[in-house]
Amino acid sequence: MNLKEASRRFLLHCQSAVTLSEYTLRAYRSDLADCVAFVGPRKSIASVQAEQLRAYIFDLRSVRELKESTIKRRLATIKLLVKWALHEGRLKVNPFDALNEKIRLPRRLPRALDRDDSRRLRRAVDPAAAGTDFDRMRRSVAVQLMLETGIRVGELVSIACQDVSLADKVIVIHGKGNRQRLVYLYKPALLRAISRYIARRSSIVTRHEELFLSAVGAPLTTAGVRRELRELAVSAGLARHVTPHMLRHTCATSWLESGLDIRFVQKLLGHHSISTTEIYTHVSDQGLRAALERVKQGRFR
Known part of the structure; x- marks a missing residue:
């Protein structure tokens, strides 16, 4: 052969x-x-x-x-x-x-949004800013969901309507290696935004089961999410190039800085190995160092 x-x-x-x-x-x-x-x-x-x-x-x-x-x-x-x-x-x-070949990758810290950029992006995806336009509403909910749950962009576009349980406040995520996990809609604002979006989505004519659709009923793609996120970041005044994975990093770092056990973070992110999750502890340490610098300079808030 x-x-x-x-x-x-x-x-x-x-x-x-x-x-x-x-x-x-x-x-x-x-x-x-x-x-x-x-x-x-x-x-x-x-x-x-x-x-x-x-x-x-x-x-x-x-x-x-x-x-x-x-x-x-x-x-x-x-x-x-x-x-x-x-x-x-x-x-x-x-x-x-x-073969006896070794591919050695440089150990890079994940890039996360700092607090100012995260705050600007959250303001930009506020449901009030989306208005009644369906595509803007869908973009707002999608970005909020990535920011608050740390799901991957591929997982986001794969969510089907039946994966969402508003009553239980959970979404079933189909992750890498066909592994399923739950993410929790623990923030009332996010739960309300998803509920409103689902109500609007029911009026869209489509044969697709995916949760996130365009106004003409086509499923959202990973490329579409990346493009919309870039546009949103520019409109929010962020100077850096923002990617969906940066939102995942931002969420994970926030969890660890808030004191969430690393094993819980591993499960929420869908990491197969704890060593993958441990890299976020280094990012969290960097955030601690920056906070101490602000204290030193009398700028801590």
């Missing part, structure tokens, strides 16, 4: 047997297409050796000068293809066993 055919069958397996999200499937498809183009689409998957993989890594790193995070992701996808091929009996030897 050549690489092109193996990639096609692997993606079909991911789509049917593993039921990955369309976002993940697109990423897999792109990563595999890049590798296949480099190694050669007609090359047998059984003949791929560590030398070809090493040459591919050299091309990604030294010729194209891609980020280490991109290289790590592409190799992770190829490893999944190889694992599938081994299971299917298409491979007898794993070429990664002889």
